[in-house]
Amino acid sequence: MTDTRDIGTIAGVREMQDFSNGLRGEGKTIAFVPTMGALHDGHLSLMREGKKHGDVLIASVFVNPAQFGRNDDFNSYTRDTDGDLKKMTAAGVDIAFFPRSDEIYPPGYETYVDVTELGKPLCGRFRPGHFRGVATVVLKLFNIVKPHAAVFGEKDYQQLQIIKKMVSDLNLEVEIIGMPIVREESGLAMSSRNSYLSPEEREKAAYLSLALRQIKKRFDGGERDTSTLVKEGYVVLGGGSIGEVDYLEIRDGATLRDKALAAPGDVAALAVRIGSARLIDNTVL
Amino acid sequence: MTDTRDIGTIAGVREMQDFSNGLRGEGKTIAFVPTMGALHDGHLSLMREGKKHGDVLIASVFVNPAQFGRNDDFNSYTRDTDGDLKKMTAAGVDIAFFPRSDEIYPPGYETYVDVTELGKPLCGRFRPGHFRGVATVVLKLFNIVKPHAAVFGEKDYQQLQIIKKMVSDLNLEVEIIGMPIVREESGLAMSSRNSYLSPEEREKAAYLSLALRQIKKRFDGGERDTSTLVKEGYVVLGGGSIGEVDYLEIRDGATLRDKALAAPGDVAALAVRIGSARLIDNTVL
Numbered sequence: 001m002t003d004t005r006d007i008g009t010i011a012g013v014r015e016m017q018d019f020s021n022g023l024r025g026e027g028k029t030i031a032f033v034p035t036m037g038a039l040h041d042g043h044l045s046l047m048r049e050g051k052k053h054g055d056v057l058i059a060s061v062f063v064n065p066a067q068f069g070r071n072d073d074f075n076s077y078t079r080d081t082d083g084d085l086k087k088m089t090a091a092g093v094d095i096a097f098f099p100r101s102d103e104i105y106p107p108g109y110e111t112y113v114d115v116t117e118l119g120k121p122l123c124g125r126f127r128p129g130h131f132r133g134v135a136t137v138v139l140k141l142f143n144i145v146k147p148h149a150a151v152f153g154e155k156d157y158q159q160l161q162i163i164k165k166m167v168s169d170l171n172l173e174v175e176i177i178g179m180p181i182v183r184e185e186s187g188l189a190m191s192s193r194n195s196y197l198s199p200e201e202r203e204k205a206a207y208l209s210l211a212l213r214q215i216k217k218r219f220d221g222g223e224r225d226t227s228t229l230v231k232e233g234y235v236v237l238g239g240g241s242i243g244e245v246d247y248l249e250i251r252d253g254a255t256l257r258d259k260a261l262a263a264p265g266d267v268a269a270l271a272v273r274i275g276s277a278r279l280i281d282n283t284v285l
Numbered sequence: 286m287t288d289t290r291d292i293g294t295i296a297g298v299r300e301m302q303d304f305s306n307g308l309r310g311e312g313k314t315i316a317f318v319p320t321m322g323a324l325h326d327g328h329l330s331l332m333r334e335g336k337k338h339g340d341v342l343i344a345s346v347f348v349n350p351a352q353f354g355r356n357d358d359f360n361s362y363t364r365d366t367d368g369d370l371k372k373m374t375a376a377g378v379d380i381a382f383f384p385r386s387d388e389i390y391p392p393g394y395e396t397y398v399d400v401t402e403l404g405k406p407l408c409g410r411f412r413p414g415h416f417r418g419v420a421t422v423v424l425k426l427f428n429i430v431k432p433h434a435a436v437f438g439e440k441d442y443q444q445l446q447i448i449k450k451m452v453s454d455l456n457l458e459v460e461i462i463g464m465p466i467v468r469e470e471s472g473l474a475m476s477s478r479n480s481y482l483s484p485e486e487r488e489k490a491a492y493l494s495l496a497l498r499q500i501k502k503r504f505d506g507g508e509r510d511t512s513t514l515v516k517e518g519y520v521v522l523g524g525g526s527i528g529e530v531d532y533l534e535i536r537d538g539a540t541l542r543d544k545a546l547a548a549p550g551d552v553a554a555l556a557v558r559i560g561s562a563r564l565i566d567n568t569v570l
Contacts, residue, residue: 013456021458108540110402111420111454116395135396143456169396171298171428173306255393 007089009096013103013144019095020058020146028055032147032174034138037061038078038192039087042182046151047091049179053149059088060097060141062104066112067133073276078192097145104140112136115162115169121256122158122269123280126246134159135166142174149175153182155189157267157282161256181281183209189281196277204242205274211236211248212283215268219285224261226250233268243274253284292374294381298388298429304380305343305431313340317432317459319423322346323363323477324372327467331436332376334464338434344373345382345426347389351397352418358561363477382430389425397421400447400454406541407443407554408565411531419444420451427459434460438467440474442552442567446541466566468494474566481562489527490559496521496533497568500553504570509546511535518553528559538569 010016023030031054033046050057061084068074081098088096112132118124119131142150152160160178167174182190187209188202197205211233218232226249233248234240248270250262259266262285269282295301308315316339318331335342346369353359366383373381397417404416427435437445445463452459467475472494473487482490496518503517511534518533519525533555535547544551547570554567 017456017458109454111398111400111451113396113398116397118395140454140456143458166396169394169425171302171425173302173428 007085007093007096009085009098011098011100013099016097016099016144017146020144023056024146029148030054030146031057032141032145032150033057033059033093034141034150034152035059035061035084036063036077036192037084038080038195039084040182040190040192040194042153042155042190044087044091045182046153046179047088047093049177050149050151051092053151053175053177054147056094057092058095058097058145058147059091059093060099060145062097062099062101062137062141064104064133064137065101066105066136067130069127069129072127073193073196076196076276078195099144104137113139113166113170115165118158118162118165118256121251121258122247122249123271124158126271131159131162135162138163139166139170139172142172147174149177151177151179154178154284155181155191155280155282157269158256161254187213189279191279193277193279197275201275201277205272205277205279207237207242208270208272208279208281209283211270212268212281215250216283216285219262219268224263226259226262229262229268233270237270237272243272246271246273246278250285292370292378292381294370294383296383296385298384301382301384301429302431305429308341309431314433315339315431316342317426317430317435318342318344318378319426319435319437320344320346320369321348321362321477322369323365323480324369325467325475325477325479327438327440327475329372329376330467331438331464332373332378334462335434335436336377338436338460338462339432341379342377343380343382343430343432344376344378345384345430347382347384347386347422347426349389349418349422350386351390351421352415354412354414357412358478358481361481361561363480384429389422398424398451398455400450403443403447403450403541406536406543407532407534408556409443411556416444416447420447423448424451424455424457427457432459434462436462436464439463439569440466440476440565440567442554443541446539472498474564476562476564478562478564482560486560486562490557490562490564492522492527493555493557493564493566494568496555497553497566500535501568501570504547504553509548511544511547514547514553518555522555522557528557531556531558531563535570 031050113135186206215233253265253267266285271280316335398420471491500518538550538552551570556565
């Protein structure tokens with residue numbers, strides 16, 4: 001695939017469903033990458049992986065109002081349709097789905113999906129309603145795009161676990177594939193929100209991944225006490241002096257329950273506010 | 286169809302999904318009637334209608350724990366698998382799906398669907414969590430049985446509106462068909478819970494439909510004031526002396542919002558506790 005070929009674009013929900021029904025009627029498999037646009041190399045790695053999991057690769061761009069809180073960055077979130085289309089074309093996407101917000105949430109919309117326990121800790125404590133909005137829009141997109149497989153990034157680790165749980169609990173026949181975090185040279189996890197950072201803030205932001213690496217290093221060296229490991233992470237974060245730390249925690253990698261003793265497969269996760277950006281990162285121990 | 290032919294039975298979720306995927310792969314359409322068993326003529330009317338809406342008719346029997354409250358009649362709810370199977374066979378059901386509770390809600394189950402506004406009034410006020418349980422199990426059953434059309438009774442009027450709204454909001458491609466209430470000669474709406482009634486209680490229960498008929502008669506005669514209409518209904522109920530009235534209300538037929546003035550298409554709905562039975566009934570004006 002080169003970036004000179006045509007990429008199909010669809011905006012209508014009914015048109016998308018008809019298209020996907022047609023593919024399924026022909027026995028074709030569908031791979032799906034849902035995004036909020038402002039695409040970076042992290043997203044593109046999901047799309048390249050998606051190519052391996054279906055005859056047709058569909059990617060969506062939808063900045064989902066239901067997952068933003070009142071004080072979140074919904075209005076300032078980066079929109080770059082032309083740039084996104086070029087990147088999707090280069091990454092091998094066959095159909096770009098750009099649904100309209102008023103068709104996803106028409107007047108009187110009132111149905112929401114909640115993954116009740118996994119949505120409570122970590123980001124759930126600081127962004128009430130966020131994961132309800134995520135689960136709801138992902139379920140809707142699955143019902144519209146009808147994928148056999150869908151690819152999500154592990155940077156949003158809690159989101160990935162919630163989607164896996166929703167798929168299992170609701171008996172959806174969609175294979176959920178998680179892909180490793182893509183990082184800048186400094187270690188900073190790729191994020192559309194990195195664009196909010198000034199050069200000085202970007203230097204501070206590099207300490208997020210350094211804190212997680214320190215925790216992983218001490219874990220690999222034999223330390224198991226989670227409060228000791230977390231304290232080591234806080235030291236790297238300068239006791240919070242690089243930004244306001246929403247959380248830095250070690251939790252079970254599947255259930256996200258907190259633990260006194262860390263074990264392989266657990267996740268160390270953090271969220272830190274630097275300037276106007278709220279950044280998240282994690283590492284699996 | 287006669288009641289001597291073989292009816293297929295399926296209990297496993299995976300087996301049901303494979304069977305339905307196979308039907309869809311052959312281009313066959315699926316009609317679905319979900320029930321909690323203890324089948325009566327009301328259910329059978331749904332099944333006979335279902336025959337018209339698909340090449341294959343699937344009916345499920347599942348007493349859904351998620352829609353019963355702590356003090357509800359989950360444990361005493363009538364179970365009659367053999368009787369249900371005979372009735373389903375006679376009604377033309379092709380596949381009877383009897384899922385196991387521990388496969389529908391395995392340990393750690395935690396995903397729920399909420400239709401937030403429609404679930405609040407009427408029965409929602411008296412049975413917290415009930416409609417969340419209904420919406421969740423219906424969504425799961427749709428994901429397992431994969432119907433093109435599904436048939437529900439209008440006796441559970443609020444449930445029917447909630448399911449229609451869920452289907453629309455979540456972009457499900459399932460046609461929802463509502464069927465009129467089937468009544469005994471006395472006017473009593475058919476219900477599995479009528480079996481809880483003593484002969485004396487059954488006589489009292491006949492006043493539920495009489496109250497609704499009186500409201501409809503006065504509405505047809507030109508009365509529009511909902512509080513006047515409701516008062517007339519209460520008179521027929523003997524001011525509540527035949528049982529504890531949870532509610533008797535007139536509401537918009539689609540949004541279930543309350544109204545000062547009734548209009549065609551509005552619904553008069555009631556719930557009354559008589560002995561150990563909580564009975565519901567309604568009529569559309």
